[in-house]
Amino acid sequence: MPPDRRQVVKRVGAVVRAAFLKDLALKSVALLLALLFWGSLQLVEDTKETIELELMVAPPPGHVVVGDALRRSQVTVTGPVNDIKNYQRSVAERPIHLNASEYGLGRTSVYLNKELLGLPRHLRTVAIRPSMITFFVDKEATRVVAVKPQLQGDPSAGLTVTSVHATPSRLTIRGPASKIETLDHVVAGPIDIAGAVNSISTTAAVRTEQPGVSIVDLAEVQVAVEINAPLKERRMAGLVVEPGERFQPNETMNLRLKGPKDSLTRLRANDLRLRLDESSVQKGAGGRWTARVLVEGLPQGVIRLGSVPRVDVRRGSP
Structure with a gap:
């Protein structure tokens, strides 16, 4: 390369280096601000997301929800990524509570909307599935009922069950008044007596066989099964x-x-x-x-x- 051309190249390189290195600190700050601005744009940029929801129907005092009080739904929203993530985090930590006292007794159907779901104002609702939940609120009641032992199998040949007795023989149940009214006993067992040659005394778990109705007193009772020859x-x-x-x-x-x-x-x-x-x-x-x-x-x-x-x-x- 001719000497004059090399000198030109050197001068151009020197000018470029000087321009790049001049005010380097300010240029670095400007680059950092540009990156932060770009990141903030990504956070506020609208996106679409489907979020799983759990909804808890909360009855007023002295009342119960007949059936499962915990319901599930999902909402599809669009909006800033940051708002969507914050909402996902909040609904994952605890169910969304629906105050049943606002709707009264009996069967109620509630249409879910942005306000009930507590969606931030920057999020737009695309779809809610299901968009309606139905529940039944009843008064809570208690009742004392008999304990009915449930036997399973038959004793040894030539023998028969002559008596069955539970201790205690009566327990208190609690639940929706409409279901309590139809129950006259709780079940203890099953108690296996297959092939038994002697009388049996054992503890047995008790249950109501009616969803939403619970036993207040005990989880188990003592059951005595008398087995003798036929009379x-x-x-x-x-x-x-x-x-x-x-x-x-x-x-x-x-x-x-x-x-x-x-x-x-x-x-x-x-x-x-x-x-x-x-x-x-x-x-x-x-x-x-x-x-x-x-x-x-x-x-x-x-x-x-x-x-x-x-x-x-x-x-x-x-």
């Missing part, structure tokens, strides 16, 4: 009554018994002792004397049916 009846005739010291029976006696089948089948007449209760002797119509008969020797679980047995008696010792 049968048997008539025993011609049983001899032992005489007393002052009176003798004029007749034999018939008994009606009830108890486990095996016990009744094995029972024989000589297993029983029938004797006069001489303290009960009384003179009836027609001059007849009668006395009460005491029955002894009945097997466990076997009972006598009917009224207290009496027989005609006469004076005299054996």
